[in-house]
Ligand SMILES: [Zn+2]
């Protein structure tokens with residue numbers, strides 16, 4: 001494991017959030033509250049009750065800012081973006097073992113709205129990535145027509161494609177065909 005389990009979980013949430021706006025079909029997954037609810041449910045957040053349009057607006061704004069971190073041109077730019085995100089939100093660090101997870105630290109204040117929850121916990125996860133000197137693990141998929149992001153948690157930093165099945169498979173096929181062409185010469 002490269003980071004602690006709660007950091008890796010928060011990073012997976014960031015990736016999922018950014019990719020809701022980067023579907024290869026061009027569809028916007030967070031076009032309404034139903035999409036936001038689906039995002040919340042599949043990431044098993046604790047303490048999220050009713051969702052409102054205000055939550056949606058805030059989450060979309062945060063999504064754009066997280067995406068900027070992935071595209072930041074170097075560590076200082078990423079630091080500035082992350083400090084803005086975590087600096088604006090009220091944080092209340094506390095240890096918890098909810099839902100059968102091992103002890104881990106939450107940074108959002110109990111009862112915080114979804115946007116604050118994400119800004120605090122995902123923002124801190126990104127801060128740990130920078131502090132560990134691992135910013136280059138935050139990547140954009142290298143498939144030509146894909147803008148999805150990924151966190152490369154492989155030991156040898158070899159991951160280049162997002163986890164959408166199309167990208168992985170497509171690139172394997174392309175590599176296979178290239179090898180066949182080589183062999184034919
Ligand atoms: Zn938790």
Ligand SMILES: [Zn+2]
Pocket residue numbers: 141142143146147148161162163164167
């Ligand atoms: Zn991709």
